[in-house]
Amino acid sequence: MLLYEVDFGLSELAARIFAGQAPALGPDQVLALAAEVAGLAEGEGAVELGGDVRRLLDSSLPDDVLRTAWLAATRHRFDPAEHGTTMRAWLSTLADRWPAREAVTDDGPREAVAALIRTSTVPAPPALARVAQEADADLGFRLFLRAVKAYSLPIEKDEYDRLVALGAEFGHPGPLVHDGLDVRWPPLDTARRDALGDVGFSHLTAWFAGSWHHDATPEQVLRQAAAADHEGQTPGSQAAFLLQDTLRLLDSPLPTPALTTLWLTAADRGYNIDQLGIDGRDWLRRIAATCRDVLRAVAPDHTPPSPAVVTEPADPVLRELRGVAPRMADRSVSPHWEAIPGAEATAVLEQVVTRVDPDLGFRLLLRMLDVLSVPLTEEEYIRLQRLAAHFGHHEHLVTDPLWQRVEH
Structure with a gap:
């Protein structure tokens, strides 16, 4: 067949x-x-x-x-x-x-x-x-x-x-x-983790990596990513996750230059907002506006609540981040043009973990390990899988980007 x-x-x-x-x-x-x-x-x-x-x-x-x-x-x-x-x-x-x-x-x-x-x-x-x-x-x-x-x-x-x-x-x-x-479908609920892979802001950055700009405008890619619900998700789930992450970053004490760096590193400089006069907070506001627009179209009865208070401890994510930090520091994002040192990416990630949301920081850590092609031991890979399960994510969140990075 x-x-x-x-x-x-x-x-x-x-x-x-x-x-x-x-x-x-x-x-x-x-x-x-x-x-x-x-x-x-x-x-x-x-x-x-x-x-x-x-x-x-x-x-x-x-x-x-x-x-x-x-x-x-x-x-x-x-x-x-x-x-x-x-x-x-x-x-x-x-x-x-x-x-x-x-x-x-x-x-x-x-x-x-x-x-x-x-x-x-x-x-x-x-x-x-x-x-x-x-x-x-x-x-x-x-x-x-x-x-x-x-x-x-x-x-x-x-x-x-x-x-x-x-x-x-x-x-x-x-x-x-x-x-x-x-x-x-059950009501939209970002506490229900039924996606088969990445979600939210970390998911969006992957859409902008590589040669996306040859096929669509930034607005088109942003809208497609916000509407890209996984199989089995209530319509509007990706937009709801992305809006939650975005609002947390917007409301955080992270300085605007750090937010700009966060985007550029996680997106592997696929969309260079710094070259276009767009700072990190301006870009986040555009993301939030698109999410609200998508939600109005696919879930008109849904009123996005304010993001719930984060209560997850940051220590488990920090331990994994600090364990791979020396290997991240040896590399750089976009090494052949306007390179961003891996140490700078690590510093911004640590701020996300400790000052925004450990779950978002964990997902962005997985993203950065992939962007920087950081080698992992089997023990590290297993611990990352356990952390993903702890946060309620599907195993593909780790396996899809990082299985090839494991040194067997």
Whole structure:
């Protein structure tokens, strides 16, 4: 199976049938849509379509179960029985046109898929569950997803997480699962750490490193970063995290030149505000304004609260920062143009840890270790992972930027 960004096979055909303008489609129209599905991925779509059809035909499922599951997935937009044929006969027509090269049945998490289907409010759950159990787990999962989307059934966050986890077990990318779902997201809350990687100000600096300026304006990149919620996050989460970090930096006693240096070092001089007459506080105000604008668009009912008082102790982060400080001092940011000594970056980071927020300082430390390509021991790497867990972050916060820095 190819890695499809969107649906494929029989479930993609169901999606196209449901999306048709007419309340119901005829056989010729459906065959035309099937030909479109078969033509996906330079013809590989035919392999997936033929394989899905063959799995159903090779199963022992009775015709009424196959028809009931199909009608749920298409929301009754095409019923073979209304055109004088059975479900199996119609599937055989598809199989004749797009025969399967092979149709290996995916055992997959059959029971987990079937259990999720049975407890849902989707129409015809017994039939869809039997497809997953008795024909093919992945096809049953995809037809179930199609029914959920066709009927616009509300999905709570915990059920959404189970769907995404099951999709990952089948090797499906996130969009195949979550695009089109009506998720009932919990309220925005920066105390809930459900991002799969970096967040907030440290996350933003990475967007401006490298050659970003060849593709977009600073305003466009800033808006994209503020709206780049991770899979499974309530819409507006990244903007809320970024606003919280930004307000903490703005309200902190750090002098403006230190804030300017902080940006330039963490962004690896990708956006040189000092060369453009923009100081650190001016830039932070622009970031905050963009965050508020994004939040108004994606979470209009959300009123950003004042950042909570920081109570986390700074000592664990300071120990790690001071442990790598000599190696940071041996390097510089942007060494070939307007270099910033690593010791200067370390001094600013220490101020963030002790005078702003240890969590933000920790995330910026990870960022600076990556920018300066600082080598790490396995022991240091493990301690950084433990600190990330202490602050409630996903393990990818450390592994993504720093795994290659570890000296094994």
